[in-house]
Amino acid sequence: MSTGEPAAGEPAPHGSAPxxxxxxxxxxxxxxxxxxKLLLWVLLxxxxxxxxxxxxxxxT
Structure with missing residues (x-):
């Protein structure tokens, strides 16, 4: 592919994170x-x- 992205089903190149x-x-x-959780923060x-x-x- 010319975009540099792997095609569907191909593994991603090494070093690239999903x-x-x-x-x-x-x-x-x-x-x-x-x-x-919201009530706990309000009470705090x-x-x-x-x-x-x-x-x-x-x-004073």
Whole structure:
């Protein structure tokens, strides 16, 4: 082939890595985080905010 890409069924040349999503031409994306993981992050940030506020109240 003149494009430098191997034909279907031929092995890729040495040193070239396969491109994710190249089989069907569509890019691949990571799935969205689950509701539990999102809730965990929200609780982490809320608890950090509470600690900062309580620390400010305590030290003033």
């Amino acid at each position: 491109v994710p999503g190249a089989e069907d031409g569509q890019p691949r994306y990571e799935p969205a985080p689950g509701v539990g 940030f809320v608890s950090a905010a509470v600690v900062v506020v309580l620390g400010g109240v305590y030290f």
